Amino acid sequence: MAKQTATLLEQYCERLNPMLEWLAQHGADAQGGVTRLLYTPEWVDAQQALSAYMKEHGLDAFYDQVGNLTGRLEGTQPELPTVATGSHIDTVIMGGKYDGAYGVVAGVLALSYLREAYGQPKRTLEVLSLAEEEGSRFPLTYWGSGNIAGKYDVNELPNVHDRDGVSLSQAIREAGFGAESPYALAQREHGSYIELHIEQGCVLERSQQQIGVVTGIVxxxxxxxxxxxxxxxxxxxxxxxxxxxxxxxxxxxxxxxxxxxxxxxxxxxxxxxxxxxxxxxxxxxxxxxxxxxxxxxxxxxxxxxxxxxxxxxxxxxxxxxxxxxxxxxxxxEPVLMNSDMIDELQHICEQDGITSRQMPSGAGHDAQIFGNVCPSAMIFVPSRDGISHNPLEYTTPDDLIQGFRVLTQWLYQTAY
Structure with missing residues (x-):
């Protein structure tokens, strides 16, 4: 059984990079990067493609009123607090393939693998593809996670416009979301949140460490x-x-x-x-x-x-x-990550012989929004030359897989 499970995990590891390349085709631009702005057709198509993939792999997929996409693996004890992972798929203009998207794809594959290998978890697991972290289309960051955490309210849309003069109100409506859409409110509670992300800096590469366990977001x-x-x-x-x-x-x-x-x-x-x-x-x-x-x-x-x-x-x-x-x-304000989750991630790395270091995040992430309402953590993998928000953004397949393994093991230990 253990051998079969290990073989199955290897198969899911091999799907990681191809799935990132597949997702990058939604919004691929002439410069070799990805431009996938909130509520644009490229962003909507990517969310719909992810939703279809989730359903094909046994997850319950659904949207909320701001367009956050959730893939849920229901637990046998639904009264226990939900464990969530994920990130965002919106990009900067001419961005890279990995920023945000890596955490979403890894989360989808992790839940799919855990379902196939171990069946239902005790605690419900969710993977979130969040609506707008970057603030690239509208002067508004963390719109998706902010609605979940109660920082924003879809019934009181900020009066903001993109560079073409399109209002947030118009854009959300044209994308099929908003307070009048058939979807449920975004705001809900989670027991914990963990986000897997490329570092977007050069510390891990230069120190030759495979994993960064984030202590806090500056x-x-x-x-x-x-x-x-x-x-x-x-x-x-x-x-x-x-x-x-x-x-x-x-x-x-x-x-x-x-x-x-x-x-x-x-x-x-x-x-x-x-x-x-x-x-x-x-x-x-x-x-x-x-x-x-x-x-x-x-x-x-x-x-x-x-x-x-x-x-x-x-x-x-x-x-x-x-x-x-x-x-x-x-x-x-700075947001510290949960000390127990940090210790658990560090222990996983030590057990599996993975080199790691604790480090702060110098960039903002959705984890800082969740960190104000539930225990949260982040896992970093190296970025080549520290380049991000750029078509040259790159992380090796081996490093991507290592982060995926750490995330999957933590989700297994926490939910099963």
Whole structure:
């Protein structure tokens, strides 16, 4: 029996990469990547294809009002809390084949394998293909998981539009979902949630580890900084008499990098956008805007660093006779993963001789939404060269299979 089960698992491992390639055909773009935006025909077709696959492999497949797709394997003790896995299949524009999709495909195959190998679990198992994690079409992230967790309400749609002016209200209706659709509400409770994902960074590859057990998802502060000086003629204004906002901002940006390095990992601070005004080669910039993206796993460290940085930048502006405008546009708190689930995943890796490390996630994931309402965990597999959100995104079949094995073993131990 054990030999037959092992052989069956190998067969499911061999299906993993072909199924990812199959899913990538839904939304395949001319650049070799995948563009599958929320509620577009490409996204809807992919969800429908997954639904059909779930049904063919013995899972009960159904949608909710926002378009989250669930594949359910009913347990013999339905009163026990449900165990959920999954991720998202929406992508960035010209994204890769693995971000999000890997967790969904692995979840579908894991539940299909467990049903075929062991029959009904004690605890109900679900695999979720969630609606919108990336925020690529609308300025709205974690729409699917947020509705499940009660962060959003489909009856109170945000007034947001895509780049073509299409509203979320119009898009959800045209895709066949929404409060007036025949589907059930998204909001419901789960006993636990586990998400398998590519790392989207280079830590596992460079440290030659097969699995990352995520300890938490970092908090974020996104800030817009404006330095105001005075526009003037580039040829007639002596250097010592200038109020050059761009030169002042440049000094500030070097301080961002230096101070972040001084604090050390896992703090990261990024200036991703700089805009001098008027932005003309022969005019001194009277105002310069730049963005800050600051992340850390500890909210205390995050806030202390951010406030100390603000003080330094204000002092530099005052020294040069300029004004500084500071506006926080996003505040997301860190979310720690469940310590018991972390220990269980670590134990599975040790038992199976799989090299692993505990690590934070520097990117946001649906697990951070579930982590606020139920015990949650994440498993990372390596990303080649750390590349993601790009057609060159790649993880080797062996690494994909290793993550699938760890996920499947954890689901078996937890639900059976």
């Amino acid at each position: 908090g974020q502060r996104r800030i817009e900084v404006r330095v105001t000086g005075e526009s003037n003629h580039a040829g007639t204004t002596p250097m010592g008499w200038r109020s050059d906002s761009l030169a002042c901002a440049a000094e500030m940006i070097t301080i961002v990098r230096r101070t972040a390095l001084e604090v050390g990992d896992p703090l990261v601070a990024t200036v991703g956008n700089i805009q001098p005004f008027p932005g003309v080669s022969n005019v001194i910039a009277g105002e310069t805007m730049f963005t800050l993206d600051i992340r850390h796993l500890d909210s205390v460290v995050l806030d202390e660093y951010t406030e100390q940085l603000r003080t330094q930048l204000v002092n530099i502006a005052a020294r040069d006779g300029m004004t500084l405008f500071w506006q926080e546009n996003l505040r997301a």
